[in-house]
Amino acid sequence: MELKRCTKCITPETHETIMFNDKGICNVCDNIAIKENIDWVSKKKDLDQLIEHYRGKYDYDCLVPFSGGKDSTWALYYLVKHYKIKPLVVRFDHGFLRPNIEENTKRTLRKLGVDFHHFTPNWNVVKKLMLQAFLEKGDFCWHCHTGISSYPMQVAINYNVPLIFWGEPSAEYTAYYSYDQPEEVDEKKFNRCGANLGISADDMLVRFRGDLDPRDVKPYSYPPLKDLRKIGYRSVCLGSYIPWDVKKQSKIIQDELGWKGDEVENVPTQYTYEKIECYMQGVRDYIKFIKRGYTRPTHLASIDIRNNRMEREEALKMIKEYEGKKPKSLQIFLDFVGLTEKEFYDVALSHAVSPWEFDMDSTKEESKKMKDFDAWFKGEGLTREETEVLLNRL
Amino acid sequence: MVKRRLIPKLLLKLVQFGSLKRMVLVTTVHYDKAVNVGDPVSQAKIYEAQSADELIFLDIDSSVENREIVIDIIRKVSEEIFMPITIGGGVKDVDDFRLFLSNGADKVAINTYAVKTPDLITQASKKFGAQCVVVGIDYKKMHGGYKVFIDGGKEETEYDPLIWAKECEKLGAGEILLTNIDNDGVGEGMDVDMISMVTKQINIPVIASGGCGLASHFIQGFNAGADAVSAGTFFCFKDQSPIQTRAHIANAGIPIRLHK
């Protein structure tokens, strides 16, 4: 079936927060237009002042949440090179880091010379959270979204580092915030943008009804506002102060830091800089296609169209070729969560976003194997018994 | 003219958690099969951030012993959220109204006792204003027609929902919360026929509830005439939030508040 798409980019009606104006242009395109009218000179001055306000007063000048992907690498590079600050770099390990990203990270950290704090949560808890979130929200990445957003805030409190710099503002891809709205990266944003899928760590405990130790969800818990206010926290997006341009930035980190891109499941080969840090990305994208009828190629092509790097017709052709393929990594995911392939489709289909209807018969051939596929850690998943406990909850 | 409203429905229930009892939020199917979904204060904050228009809290145990706990939750909720809150569940007299209204609630919903002592609607409306009085009407398809049920869907009455809704309006209700029990928690669409009938024949606002499983169901409810649509299961078990659903509804041409 055909979805209604923006007449400028190709984002469809099933994209979260999308609205079309009377010309059929979407609000994400509109939002980007605001970006062009922002007084970036004045914003840069604000950034200068912000950094000076915190410089030298604490063990670290700021905290930079880091994944090793293009955005956080760029943010770290920019802050260290341009401002010569001393950051604490914090990574929350979602469990699926690819070999290339580990190498990129090591190289970046050594070239820039920074302290690195890496945390990996309990896998036995993670796999339960993955299945729970997939069953009840159609998105298995709850632990990652919440961990990445919450854990660095806890570190900020523990190490007393009040200034926190995130990367790109959400206005780059969605309309939860408009470009000229101040975007503080606080709990309200966390709740608003649905990063936690509308479920806090406390809610997750309730859903597990005592089957999880409250301490087990601590890494995913956003700290109370009063604890953050005590350290005088400021949690902001670097992209609110400097214009974000992923293509330009990716080139710079490649040239200056030797950062290497990677091929990604079911994404056209020219996009080697996008979402290369997670080997569950292929499954995540596939689920999105089943639910919403579009996935990463649409997202990337739309960004290119907005930046005048691609024509709309070309984009439509490209997504026809790349979207909807079953990822080779699917079986790895099924083993992690103890589901059969049929159960997987049943669950994903139950989360369809209207009016999209996924056609099971249209399931195209499996995607090709990624070069590092054999190195991805597999197994140690839930037992069927454990899976059934969660399946029987509803 | 007012915009149409999106109102998450939050069902409160006291549940055993290991050795402790805790008041949590649940969803139901046909007013049965309660499934835990979250902490009341946490969920209220999330809905506030996601620009829900109002919240409806219903204590489905409706027990007087839990009153203190429910009040405590409403007080905590009203410290952090700034949108209208309706509370219901076991409200039986004007004193109950006063208790909730003075502890953070803006409106109070009555259901069973509206049927048992209809004068309560008039008394509450006179004392606190009609806008504080929401009458909940739960119904099922029965014996070739429709019947109103009370006591959490357990007891059948002889009333027809449409006739009862008209009566409630006469008695002074400010709004009607109309729920089809057969559709509750099933996610296959709303009872657009009943919504259409009721909204055509009464002049007070109607909040329709029961059956939303897709954003398009909300649209159907609004098109049938509902002033507001209330959903419980939908926001708990779908990758959808009020902000996202709102955009779908606006795209269908229905006047709804946009989240900015």
Added chain:
Amino acid sequence: MIGIIDYGMGNLLSVKNAVEYLGFEAEIITDSNKLSEYQRLILPGVGAFPECIKNITQKGFVNTLNQEVLEKKKPILGICLGMQVMASIGNEGERVNGLGWFDAEVELMVPNDKKCRIPHVGWSETMCKEHDLFSGIKITPEFYFVHSYHFNCKHEKEVIATFNHGGSFTAAIAKNNIIGYQFHPEKSQEHGLIVLNNFITKSFN
């Protein structure tokens, strides 16, 4: 310190919570003699006009309010029914006198469009004039209203915002230090908090 007047009617807790959330101190005032201790006053109100004015009178607030507001020019914000009692006359159930700070009558809303139901409950777009109270709002805001009666003001320049519900009705009033919002700022999320903040921080002469 903001004083929120308790005369037995009104959603005091929500108003207090909103003021504190914005970072200011607020106290509930039950003793009419204590009004002078506060820098700004808020008069909330939920219920019916006759009972409201009766309570305000019986609890002894009328004289002290007139003193603080009319003579000392202390900023005061009336919310919903709290705004309506500032009128000269109310016609809800019975015809009674209000505080008389505005030459206005409170009357039942009669929309000229059948689709517009009474009570007017929900979020309505509000057309705001240029005023300090709306500073920081960049688009046409929507506020939460819940009422059946409206404020019919004789002097148009005292009406600083209107809403449309089968006709144009008063959404906000301002006369020097006396401000009124028909909607509930403490229930109107972001925009509500902005206009509440503006009442607390702006100067009114």
